[in-house]
Amino acid sequence: MTNNLNAYFEKYLQKEMLFRDKKVFTMSYTPDSIEFRDEQIDIIAGILAPALRVEKPSNLFIYGKTGTGKTLTVRHTANHIQQVAKEKEIPVKVIYLNCKLKRVADTEYRLVAQLGYELGLTEEDIPPTGLPTDEVYKKFYRVLDKQKQVVILILDEIDQLVKKAGDEILYNLTRINSELKLAQVTIIGISNDLVFTDGLDTRVKSSLSEEELVFPPYNAFQIQNILKKRAKIAFKDGVIQEGVIEKCAAYAAREHGDVRRALELLRVSGELAERKGEEKIAFSHLDEAEDKIERDRVIDIIETQPKQFQALLYAVLKLSQNTQGFILTGEAYELYKSICYTIDLRPLTQRRISDVITELDMLGIINAKIISKGRFGRTREIALAIPSTTRPKVQTILEQGLAIQA
DNA sequence: TGTCCACTGGAAGGGAGGGCTT
DNA sequence: AAGCCCTCCCTTCCAGTGGACA
Numbered sequence: 131m132t133n134n135l136n137a138y139f140e141k142y143l144q145k146e147m148l149f150r151d152k153k154v155f156t157m158s159y160t161p162d163s164i165e166f167r168d169e170q171i172d173i174i175a176g177i178l179a180p181a182l183r184v185e186k187p188s189n190l191f192i193y194g195k196t197g198t199g200k201t202l203t204v205r206h207t208a209n210h211i212q213q214v215a216k217e218k219e220i221p222v223k224v225i226y227l228n229c230k231l232k233r234v235a236d237t238e239y240r241l242v243a244q245l246g247y248e249l250g251l252t253e254e255d256i257p258p259t260g261l262p263t264d265e266v267y268k269k270f271y272r273v274l275d276k277q278k279q280v281v282i283l284i285l286d287e288i289d290q291l292v293k294k295a296g297d298e299i300l301y302n303l304t305r306i307n308s309e310l311k312l313a314q315v316t317i318i319g320i321s322n323d324l325v326f327t328d329g330l331d332t333r334v335k336s337s338l339s340e341e342e343l344v345f346p347p348y349n350a351f352q353i354q355n356i357l358k359k360r361a362k363i364a365f366k367d368g369v370i371q372e373g374v375i376e377k378c379a380a381y382a383a384r385e386h387g388d389v390r391r392a393l394e395l396l397r398v399s400g401e402l403a404e405r406k407g408e409e410k411i412a413f414s415h416l417d418e419a420e421d422k423i424e425r426d427r428v429i430d431i432i433e434t435q436p437k438q439f440q441a442l443l444y445a446v447l448k449l450s451q452n453t454q455g456f457i458l459t460g461e462a463y464e465l466y467k468s469i470c471y472t473i474d475l476r477p478l479t480q481r482r483i484s485d486v487i488t489e490l491d492m493l494g495i496i497n498a499k500i501i502s503k504g505r506f507g508r509t510r511e512i513a514l515a516i517p518s519t520t521r522p523k524v525q526t527i528l529e530q531g532l533a534i535q536a
Numbered sequence: 537t538g539t540c541c542a543c544t545g546g547a548a549g550g551g552a553g554g555g556c557t558t
Numbered sequence: 559a560a561g562c563c564c565t566c567c568c569t570t571c572c573a574g575t576g577g578a579c580a
Contacts, residue, residue: 508544
């Protein structure tokens with residue numbers, strides 16, 4: 131390769147590129163118009179409109195599965211309101227927070243701190259850690275209440291927040307208005323979890339869902355439509371083989387109508403085709419892309435896990451090579467312990483490992499199901515949720531990460 | 537029918553790592 | 559520097575449990 135580098139780059143430059151503009155594939159891309167969501171936009175706009183009269187809009191709760199356009203639609207509508215407010219000098223402020231982002235808004239302290247930052251406080255006012263939580267609240271209230279204004283607080287993936295930090299935080303937030311003299315806060319909660327509110331404190335529940343809105347999944351036709359529109363911007367003319375978009379949409383529709391998936395699939399297909407120097411994106415690229423996306427996701431997760439998690443995963447991997455069927459918690463724990471001893475790592479307790487198993491399950495790296503073996507106790511059946519083609523690679527990564535000689 | 541296994545998962549708490557105020 | 563308060567990761571302790579078996 132070294133000797134041919136010039137030739138390679140030369141060829142690279144000459145090669146017909148498939149992409150015209152990749153920005154439509156980024157998360158932050160907002161199309162001028164949002165397809166198939168007029169109804170939802172109208173409803174949201176109607177609910178938020180009182181903000182323009184500096185009255186507090188009702189709180190709103192939005193459900194819908196991933197990739198159904200919730201975030202996009204809400205932000206789109208809220209931005210419009212803010213735009214109008216700005217022109218007419220009406221004091222409306224929109225704050226958008228994604229509660230899932232680690233180290234941003236996944237605990238009560240950090241959420242409130244983040245809200246403070248959004249309102250102009252700095253890390254000097256609220257350090258990332260250290261203050262009592264109610265002190266952070268006070269600082270937040272103070273900056274919020276400095277002027278008469280309506281604040282629209284959009285909490286995306288709010289279910290994640292509650293799962294990690296409990297629902298007390300929502301209780302505090304819904305009561306926030308009674309603490310304020312000038313400002314008013316409206317909360318828009320967005321959740322992927324359709325039964326999320328079931329577990330909430332009833333007071334929180336009723337106050338948070340003054341209004342509710344459900345985003346249905348897109349159907350195959352709608353996904354197709356959206357894909358075509360974006361593909362027109364993203365790719366040069368005629369580089370997508372007939373039927374590829376349709377199939378892409380069909381995949382995604384089957385997988386719960388997730389447009390984000392569909393877009394990613396299309397992008398990766400394009401990249402694969404381009405890298406191979408092909409002129410058209412074909413069905414084969416679509417299949418390859420599906421594989422690659424899953425593989426990258428798995429590898430990315432595994433590489434960033436702490437050693438303890440990796441050691442456990444290695445144990446599960448080894449066990450699933452040697453035994454047919456399921457692995458039980460006890461077995462996995464025993465092997466994990468002996469792995470720890472050979473690599474000089476202090477093993478965690480079984481209780482902790484139990485939580486680690488749950489975490490890996492939630493990441494989709496393993497499947498763990500509680501079963502009862504009657505007289506022989508209750509435990510979890512664990513199975514690796516990694517496609518067999520990816521396992522050798524995973525094994526190498528783990529062996530490197532843990533410094534194990536194969 | 538009751539027993540009893542091999543765990544699960546809740547509760548409490550410790551201590552390391554951080555930063556605050558005084 | 560002392561004394562708080564925070565989060566995160568972890569341990570210890572323990573009550574709870576579905577269902578095969580006696």
